[in-house]
Amino acid sequence: MSATPLEKPQGTAEVPHIEVDEETKEVIKEILSQMKNPVEVLFFTSNTCGNRDTNWCVPTEELLDLLASLAPPNMFTIKKIKFEENSDLFAKYNVEPQRVPVIYLLDGAIKYLGAPLGEEVRAFIETIVRISIGETKLRPKTKNGLEALL
Structure with missing residues (x-):
């Protein structure tokens, strides 16, 4: 999976788009x-x-x-929050509009600043699946140490 920049007209932002081949889509669908x-x-x-x-x-x-299109039905939903329409939610979640794109999972417990593309996409998808099945794969000692910090 890659993001390929397109040629940009003079004075406008470069807009990359993702490119995903069918084989990769099938692998992602199987994981999800x-x-x-x-x-x-x-x-x-x-x-x-x-x-x-x-x-x-x-x-x-x-x-x-x-x-969302590759996940099982109703298992992956996206709440798209645009600053110009929902500045109150930006304030609630302490998101600065100049830092977008920002992705929150678990109501903000896990945050991605920027686009989770390239090698990051694998970890992003794995995180989604682990949240869904309620599994962290952390060792008990690590879990206990983290709980002690809370």
Whole structure:
């Protein structure tokens, strides 16, 4: 899976788009088929993405839409939150509009700043599946240590 920049007209932002071949889509679909419980993604975006040298909001949204289409029905939902329409939610979740794209999982317990593309996409998909099945794969000693910090 890759994000390929397109030629940009003078004075506009470069807009990369994701490219995913059919074989990769099938692999992703198989991985997502392990989902047992629904996962909601909060996707924070803004019209200001287009004012940057590169607009990473577009490929991030394309990735999320692709994952939603490949996941089992009703197991992966995306709540798209645009700053211009939902500034109150940006404030609630402490998201700065100039930092978008931002992805929150588990109501903000897990945060992705920027586009989870390239090698990051594998970990992102694995995180979604682990949230869905309620499994962390952490050793008991690690879990106990983390619980002690809370």
